[in-house]
Amino acid sequence: LVTVRDIRAGGRDVKIARYAASENATYAMFAGGGLKWAEQQIKNGRYLVKPGRYATKPDLTGLSCDWAPFASRRGEILSLLVEPRDDTSPEVFAALARRVLQVFDAAPRRSHPLSRDNAIPRNSARQVSADGWAEVASHSDFRKFDDGLRLTLDCTPEEIDSVEAILVAARARGEIDFGLHRQSHALMTCLVPSGRPDSHLHFLDGMGGGYAKAAEMMEEGALAAMSSRQPERAVRAAEA
Template identity: 30%
Template sequence: MPDLSDQFYLRLEPFTDFATVGDVERYETVPADWVILAADIVRSRDAIEAGRYKEVNLIGAAVISAVLNQVGRENVPFVFGGDGAMLLVPPSAVEAGKIALAGVQRLAAEETGLSLRTAAIPLTEIRSNGADVCLRKYELSPGNYLAMVIGGGLELADRILKDEDLCKPFLIDPAMAVEPDLEGLSCRWEPLPSERGKVLSLILRPSEGGGESLRSVAADIEHIVGFDPLGETDSANHVTRDRLRFRFPPRGLGLEIRMLSRTGNRFAYGAKAVFQSLATIWGFVTGLSIGPFRPARYLQEICRHTDHRKLDDSLRLVLDVSTEQLNALTDYLDEAFRARRLNYGIHVSDSALMTCFMTDIGASQHVHFIDGANGGLSAAASDFKQRKAATS
């Protein structure tokens, strides 16, 4: 008989209306024997300032792809954070997940020189410190899901991971490392330019009131920018067909080849990647299918299969706004912060980055991680924490 704890996420009923993401009563508590697998790039700000945020994003996405390829994607919720990621795994997947993270840690050091800290933090530790992890499963399309998380547990796990002393009991042994399976990971798209002027990476959290306050804040933002940030329109989604750009050779192709060819022939993988890139361009130009790749359908799916909006204790958005909208929105957020109605963090850039994880393109199984360029959500998180510290 299947273990009900192991199948918790698999059995979770998905929802499709993102506007209901703040309905806290619909979240379900994660089983007590689950574990948070957490990864974070140490001193990521230095890499960002050196112009290496694409590499930072790719390592963050590699964490997710390595674990899902190792333990399966159906029952493992994940959250992409820009400079790292968090996944929740059942007891049966803990050891395999730790091995995968140790592998990405070694790969990051050897291929990029970035230091990735990884930890396995039991939910019992989170709950003993007064926080919790509760989930909903947002359906992008059949078989493609994003985890929405409340309870303060991931925020606490992040604090533990970033504290050298607190994280020591939970650090993953680097000696566990084997070469990670990163099949499906890619970074071939060009940065997605702003059409209105600025790409805003925004993290916000109402001080109280749960879902009602979140809806109220979203309504205020809609009044300022002219579109519902939780809505399904192109205005709310930075990933649209008009913004998608593909060039040859893709700028991230060299790093992708280095990372994904470590267990095989690098030349052979490189030749395959080059052929795929050329075939992609040919497919987009002609509209003709190539094997399972159907260009028109894929472009439509990309625009739906993104994490440009998500809730993991805080609402995280990547929005395209004008300078006037940005100024008005910043004024609103400042006023709301001073009134202690919410806390927020922002980062502004001229474009967004997209990193892809494709498990079966023919079956429409792919997700795309969206982040503001040159710091994005990582920089917004630092801004959020600094503002929070100033009031505590």
């Protein structure tokens, strides 16, 4: 709906990388500010889709939600969203993202919300082999980047507090907006099958509101920051 030509004319770009969730499964990550710009334009009404009438329902064959919620093993499941402000350079945001990830990366798989041995199918009559579950757990999107960080992690409260302090300081400097939400369990929301049996993907979110709650906090923080900048802008305009 929104062309890359329009995005580039708006001063942004769409850069795509493939992230290896495992040896067999990959998914896309995006940078360049283009997705965020396109979302803003759509919300502002620049690109509209006429309402239509559809006689048939979409084909959801292959989509499934087969797993019970996954309890945190380390304290809390964190849903975290972090987005750069429009005038924040990619280098500054990348450095901040590295600081955040370093807190959670003290050991391999330490913050992964799915353990290698806690699979519980909703249908208790089903059995999952250890190897089969290890493959499922490794094919999950608990880390995403699409012009911002999108994380669903299993963390200690101290780790979350440390990251929140980093992000509060960065927001005060005018570099980012962020939202986070703590909850007790993670959810595997669906399975997207693939032409190759060993390259399926599983989407993760928090059970207590997850990304939706984190997005609410981020929006509230952005509005508050915008309001606090209004007097400064008015002074600058008057001086000009």
